[in-house]
Amino acid sequence: MPNSYQNVLALIFAIEEINWSIQLLPNISLGYEFHNFLYSHWRILESFLILQTGQDGIPNYTCGRETKSVALLTGTSWATSAQIGGLLELYKFPQITFGSFDPMLSENRQFPSLYQMAPKDTSLAIRMVSLILHFSWNWVGLVITEGQNGLKFLSDMRAEMDRNGVCVAFVKMISTSLVETSPVNVVIIYYDTDSLNDVNYCIGLHLVTWRVWITNSQWHADITGKNFILDSFHGTFIFSYHHEEISGFKNFIQTAIPSKYPEDPFLALYWFQNFHCSLSESTCTLKNCTPNASLAWLPGNHFDMDMSDGSYNIYNAVYAVAHALHEMFFQQVQVQSTSKGGWTVLSLWQVTIQFNNPTGDQVNLDHKRKLDAKYDILNFWNFPEGLKLRVKVGEFSPHVPHGQQLSLSEMIIEWATGITETPQSVCSESCKPGFRKTPQEGKPTCCFDCTHCPENEFTNDTDMEQCVKCQDHQYANSQQSHCLPKSVTFLAYEDPLGKVLTGTALSFVILTGVVLGVFIKHRHTPIVKANNEALSYIPLTSLISCFLCSLLFIGHPNTATCILRQTTFGVVFTVAVSTVLAKTVTVVLAFKITSPGRRMRQLLISGAPNCIIPICSLIQFILCGIWMATNPPFIDTDAHSEQGHIIVCNKGSLTAFYCVLGYLGSLALASFTVAFLARNLPDTFNEAKYLTFSMLVFCIVWATFLPVYHSTKGKVMVAMEVFSILASSAGMLCCIFAPKCYIILLRPNRSYLFKI
The missing domain is CATH 3.40.50.2300 (Response regulator)
Incomplete structure (x- = not known):
């Protein structure tokens, strides 16, 4: 051969x-x-x-x-x-x-x-796996010679492939037929003896032109003698020991x-087969050979000039x-x-x-002192068949720093017949960012399905096994390939909703101030005197504070506004509601007095109902003080928003918050009850009806507020709280003071008919 x-x-x-x-x-x-x-x-x-x-x-x-x-x-x-x-x-x-x-x-x-x-080829498996990793192949077949060397190579190859996440598609020993059990584009053939000629023949016979073969230097081509234009082994990678x-x-x-070495019968036979010689019957010598013939004339598939x-x-x-x-x-x-x-x-x-x-x-020659071999990576060119060139396309040197051991010139690589670009050899296509690998039951780790990451989780690389959850101040993009920072937002004055609420609050502040001005200007009229000037000025002033209190909920929150909005909300509303309660009690007492000497008349004249305001306000103030001392409100973020990083005021102690709100509700309910009982008291102008309506509006607003408040997040939650403050305050203003302003401004004569 x-x-x-x-x-x-x-x-x-x-x-x-x-x-x-x-x-x-x-x-x-x-x-x-x-x-x-x-x-x-x-x-x-x-x-x-x-x-x-x-x-x-x-x-x-x-x-x-x-x-x-x-x-x-x-x-x-x-x-x-x-x-x-x-x-x-x-x-x-x-x-x-x-x-x-x-x-x-x-x-x-x-x-x-x-x-x-x-040289020792104990590192051959490492060299071959490094080439596989270079092209990102992870689904590779193995064809191994039976025997000690083959089994040792198989053991080394499996261990190295496992370390680098490369899976074995199939393993075929030479004693078995070469029929693969899994579709694969890359196959490693380990040649140890000439027994692999049968493997070459089988591959060439079926003209397998779409495979990439990787083999060691013991491989040799053209053992079939065929001369087809296509060749199954074109593009084969050969790991050969480096030598000068x-x-x-x-x-x-x-x-x-032959004439130079007449005692060499093999050279004479080889000459006879390739240079059209004839044999002399008398002397058994060659004659009539091609003149000046040389082995260098032969094509590569007949004799390789490279050592x-x-x-x-x-x-x-x-x-x-x-x-x-x-x-x-x-x-x-x-x-x-x-x-x-x-x-x-x-x-x-x-x-x-x-x-x-x-x-x-x-x-x-001492095997104990032999160094790991340096390998040349050769690419077999045989298209059209007969070219038979082994072109060096790279090398692997174990004596250089890790990561620089493999050098490859991809531009000159000839791939197998039928392959025009770098082939892929994977069991499953890579999972793109935004997906994670899900193992397929009963199959190697290289075989997997790609599963979309859950909401607000991401993967930023291919073939990731786990999705990573975005941090609270981030959210996953639509492809779920990375996290984006949440925009810092709050209910700002510049927002359309903020503008509407701010304008509404200021309008009611002005309106309440006008009403207060009307009452001050007409303080000598019977209707103002009958309603008690102090009990008219206090709720109007409280309502102005309530409307202004809503502005604390708008704009960039800080520690001061977080604390002030809650305490102001609690105390000012308590003053307003307790004033309504005091007015309601005053109305009831006024209509219940029938005899000048009765004790109720003395209570009314002494102004005892007015004590309700400071007492109720003091209780609320104490509750707010306990709240601020134990777990006060603080600046927090709403991480549940999908794309916005909402800055909010955390209530701190929810128990204290609901105690304050519950106490307000109790006062409003008490005022509503007393006013409701006195709604049918006779007279030309009975204020109890309007007090009843004002407390009814207050209770309806805050009863609606609680479920809506808990079902919203971020800016909408804050806006809902501002709306409740404005609505309940506006309800009190309109129900209590609108009828009085109507009489004072439009029906001044009717005010004289009012009597206690």
């Missing part, structure tokens, strides 16, 4: 290079002998006996040899090395393998004379012809033997083993060396 014969040429090239060198093994020539191992236990052992003795099957007897073999280089199969290793240890004969590194061979004390040229280019190797290949990893390992293996011999020569530890004067078999310590090859790369 072309790849195998490149290994042969690499060995010949290294030996000739050493033989021409004047620094390494001067005056000593190295030779070589090839044995084509068939996959048979007996054939492998037989080949070694022939190599060692020069006879067919006679151990410990050498005949016809002028020199003795000093080392054995074995091929890519670890089974070959293990099978022949037991026999080689009997002779302490060094075996150097150029296949992939196998930890079992190095750690097993059964083969102390076995050395591996390949061997100077002169390509020139050597160009000059390698493979195996050929590079062979090149280093030859130099390892040469350096060992060179060390023996200079230490003068050579011992003649026969009368013909040959070299003894190399001892263990004589082969365990470290050196730099001609390219400057360090070679170390």
Whole structure:
């Protein structure tokens, strides 16, 4: 096979290079002998006996040899090395393998004379996963060679994929048929032996052109021999050990012809197959070949001019033997083993060396001191089929800081046939911001559904598992991808609602002031005197304060306004309602007096009902004082608003607030009851009816206020409170004082008919 014969040429090239060198093994020539191992236990052992003795099957007897073999280089199969290793240890004969590194061979004390040229590939799984993560793939299939190496790679790959959130779509060992159980766009194939040729054949036979294959350097292409324009492996990523280019190797290949190496039957056979030669019957030599033919003429699918990893390992293996011999020569530890004067078999310590090859790369045969390999990432170009180029598109170096280990030139990557842009390989599409991942039962973590975040929660990245709740001063945007700051709002004077309420309050303040002015101007009239001037001025002044009190609820809240609005609200309303109660009691007493000597008349003349005002007000003042001393109102925010961050005055103690409000209600209910009982008292002008109506309006307003107050939030709640204050105050003003103003201003003569 072309790849195998490149290994042969690499060995010949290294030996000739050493033989021409004047620094390494001067005056000593190295030779070589090839044995084509068939996959048979007996054939492998037989080949070694022939190599060692020069006879067919006679151990410990050498005949016809002028020199003795000093080392054995074995091929890519670890089974070959293990099978022949037991026999080689009997002779302490060094075996150097150029296949992939196998930890079992190095750690097993059964083969102390076995050395591996390949670097350690224990980090291959890390390198492959780093490429997968670079393209954001998380749904990947695995095709693995059965055996120790394959199982070790599978274990490393699973662990590394789990650490990085990449899921295994399927795992197929080579002994089973290659039929995937899950749709996947990216498949990792781990090649360890030539047994994977069947896998290549199966893939090529079905012309799978829409897959991205990731594999190691043991992979080789064109084992089917087909020449279709499409190729299943076009765009394959190959992780190859990094090594510098061997100077002169390509020139050597160009000059390698059968006449130069007449004892090499493999080169002659290869020439016969590719350069239209015929065979001379008399001499069994080639004739009529293509003139001046060279291996360099062949297309890439017949012979690859670039040195493979195996050929590079062979090149280093030859130099390892040469350096060992060179060390023996200079230490003068050579011992003649026969009368013909040959070299003894190399001892263990004589082969365990470290050196730099001609390219400057360090070679170390001690597996304990081997460094993690640096990988070249190659991209296989074979479109149209036959191009067979391995183009370096990146590298992974373990000796640089984390995060800079992978470098990739995406612009020059050729993807698999049928793919025009970077492919995706995921079990589920990524969840966009605003959604969270919900695992699918019974499936890997990479398979999930995308669920919309709940209200006022967000996700600001893809594939987040949990939604995050916005803080109280924030709200989620419509896409729920991030939180926005709530606008700081309150019932401002500039708001339309604030303007209406402010204008209404000021209008009633002016109106109440006009009424007060009317009463002061006509204070000598019988109707004003009959209603008691003090009991007329006090409620009017209280109502002016009530209307002005509503303005404390409008504008930017602060600590002072929060406290004043509640205390003013409680005390001023108490004064107004208690005044109404006092007027109601006065009216009842006035109509109940029938005899000049009765005690009720004395109470009325002494002004005892007026004491209701300070007593009731004092009780409310005490309640407000307890409220302010225990848990006073304070500035707070309404976090329940959807997009606005509402600044409000927190009532502090709700119990105290409802006690104040309840006390007001009790006074209003008492006033309403007394006035209702006195509504039918006879006379031309009975004020009890209007007092009844005023308290009825007050009770209706505040009875309606409570449920509405609790069902609203933010500015509407504050506006509702202001409206209740204005409505109840306006009801008292209109019901009590409007009829009197009507009589005073429009029917002045009627006021003289009023009598007590």
